Amino acid sequence: MPELPEVQAHAERLTEQFRGAVLTRFVPFNFTALKTAVPAPQDAYGRPLDQVGRRGKYLLLQFDDLTFAVHLMQGGRLLVDPKQSAKPRNGQARFVFADGPALLLTEAGTERKAGVWCMRTEDVAAGGPPLDRMGPEALEFTADSLAAAFAADNMRLHGFLRDQHHIAGLGRMLANEVCHRAKLSPFAMTGKLGGEGAAAVVTAIQAAVDDGLAYERTRTDMSSSADRPGRVHGRVGEACPECGDTIRSVSYTGYTVAYCPTCQTGGKLLADNTTSKFLK
Numbered sequence: 001m002p003e004l005p006e007v008q009a010h011a012e013r014l015t016e017q018f019r020g021a022v023l024t025r026f027v028p029f030n031f032t033a034l035k036t037a038v039p040a041p042q043d044a045y046g047r048p049l050d051q052v053g054r055r056g057k058y059l060l061l062q063f064d065d066l067t068f069a070v071h072l073m074q075g076g077r078l079l080v081d082p083k084q085s086a087k088p089r090n091g092q093a094r095f096v097f098a099d100g101p102a103l104l105l106t107e108a109g110t111e112r113k114a115g116v117w118c119m120r121t122e123d124v125a126a127g128g129p130p131l132d133r134m135g136p137e138a139l140e141f142t143a144d145s146l147a148a149a150f151a152a153d154n155m156r157l158h159g160f161l162r163d164q165h166h167i168a169g170l171g172r173m174l175a176n177e178v179c180h181r182a183k184l185s186p187f188a189m190t191g192k193l194g195g196e197g198a199a200a201v202v203t204a205i206q207a208a209v210d211d212g213l214a215y216e217r218t219r220t221d222m223s224s225s226a227d228r229p230g231r232v233h234g235r236v237g238e239a240c241p242e243c244g245d246t247i248r249s250v251s252y253t254g255y256t257v258a259y260c261p262t263c264q265t266g267g268k269l270l271a272d273n274t275t276s277k278f279l280k
Helices: 004-018 121-126 143-152 157-162 172-182 194-216
Strands: 023-028 051-055 058-063 066-071 076-081 091-097 102-107 115-120 248-252 255-259
Touching: 004 051, 004 058, 004 076, 004 194, 058 121, 066 121, 091 115, 115 121, 143 194, 157 172, 172 194, 172 255
Parallel strands: none
Antiparallel strands: 023 091, 051 058, 058 066, 066 115, 076 102, 091 102, 248 255
16 A cells, blocks of 8 residues: 555655646546545536645645545555546546546555545645544654653554554555664554654654655656565565564565564564464
């Protein structure tokens, strides 16, 4: 799933290419693509695109007082669409402009969870649906504010970092990378990390996001997970770039927690199933 660096860099590219383009139509290709009925997409017709912003993992296409919030989910992409074919492959919805190419929301697979929400722009800043259940942006945390958030909800660090209710914009890859950079076990309990642990996590978040953005801004399209450079994510079985130990993993349905035993767990291996005793 695209995370903060991928979504932010894509928003910047789309703003550069489409700012000022006048929307003429919004075309959903199936009934699951448009998630809201009020306000209506037609309210933005005839208006130029002001910018493409981001909140968490949402792309925000702003047309004056109406904003389209687009969530790509696992297999979605918002692509420049010069051909505008009648039946685009994996097409979910299309933004058609008066001149130039369209924007096509696609989603690979069969889940069809990617979608578009129409919002009043004033509700974006106020945190209206679907943005209302999101925590602060990942880069907004200070050591003190993250320590308070950790103390308020004692859970495994990796799960906390992935939970958009707690912290917006991070996902499975960045959770792996942040834990490694902070030299903390992914199963460390947040309630025990204190101010020192929170400070290490804040520093790690900033560094991991900065590296991700630097890479994404070299591209002309959004990367796939396999393309993204990382220290531990996608490198299970390889040598840790910090200490040379073998990168290990704990596998779950749909994702993998990657870590370095030497850097993060005092040399101990984490159990690979939920019925075993985890390292805390």
